[in-house]
Amino acid sequence: MAMKDIVKITADTISLDEIAKSVQDPKAGAISTFSGTTRDNFEDKVVKTLAYEAYIPMAEKSMKSLITAARSKWDDLIHVAIVHKIGDCPVGETSVVIAVSSGHRQQGLEAVHWLIDELKVQVPIWKKEVYATGGPDGSDGGEVWKANSSLP
Amino acid sequence: MAMKDIVKITADTISLDEIAKSVQDPKAGAISTFSGTTRDNFEDKVVKTLAYEAYIPMAEKSMKSLITAARSKWDDLIHVAIVHKIGDCPVGETSVVIAVSSGHRQQGLEAVHWLIDELKVQVPIWKKEVYATGGPDGSDGGEVWKANSSLP
Amino acid sequence: MSHFKVLYFASAKDASGKESEEFEWFEGIGCEKLTQLLVERHPDLAPVLKTSMFAVNMEYMDQGLSWTVQPRDEVAVIPPVSGG
């Protein structure tokens, strides 16, 4: 059985449905997914949009290494896909999708959790939050590069 | 904010995409999902199809109780959906989808894992495996009601 | 005369040949008495009941606790579940 490792960084809108379909397999009893979506708030500020940028070739290499590492930790994984959006990502839009098919549920669920945790720590992708101006929260707009917490 | 608890038992084909969309929310930073799909094999037998039956009102009540319990364990959950198919479920088709939106990823991922584990232990739904006849494995067909392991 | 209803699912449905039926109610039908009534009517249910739970009005009944069926209750025979 050919196992697929799918990684993609794209400026297009990303579709959970399409990515989940890309990991379907007749041997799979389970498909586990995680989608990151843009929230409308950060602390007391109203977020208007996020913009992502990536060191694309290194990010793709890093995502492939994560999949290889996951396969060495969990031997029941079938296909694994990691897709990350770059560019603008307005509120409600999906910035990242991870999808894993597995024979049984346990390992697929654990792998998805581990992959998104590691992606947030290791993969060279950056998020800039652009805040709304003149909102009811009295914020004065502006933008800031975020940093992911190194805590799990 | 109105939080939605969605439970459904249906004879129709179930769509991950539709169910994931039903839990979208501007306050959500994460959508975690699990889909159970019919595998083409069980031990050495070739599975032709599965058929599910449910004690529908009790199963729906039980799924609602699981969501209530999950909300008391994890306070970051926004919307939660559990949809289970009954009737025939051929190889590759989805039998169950759980989708959870949450402010941050950790609690949503944990809740999805817990909900599918508990569903398999508690909710009155039964699966009958129908085996292929005359396949290369030499199996003679037949069918059997399965039991989920009580181990996690 | 009072009755209660019994629902059969999965292997219990196969063993009884029915989805549901009515039983005559009387005082003091607990777990043990209920099992006896069911097996009297459907001997093939005996092995199924060894691994099944009862639900009364859509609540699982603990086999260790004392409970009794009430008139018009809905009792279900729940073989080991296998959803998911």
Added chain:
Amino acid sequence: MSHFKVLYFASAKDASGKESEEFEWFEGIGCEKLTQLLVERHPDLAPVLKTSMFAVNMEYMDQGLSWTVQPRDEVAVIPPVSGG
């Protein structure tokens, strides 16, 4: 004459005003020397470098180990990541 390339991302790009540029290569450019070269050219990079990592040819360099830039290497300034 040999060169190496430096890529700037996120806050490092804002501080340098550039996405990438060439530096003249010479023997013995390790972590400390590289930091010094970058800050000489772009003083605003100083605070950014305090929390950034270097990647050389798309591999993170450990700040504790000794490594040096080679001719034609691709060096990247990697501020704290925030994908996901």
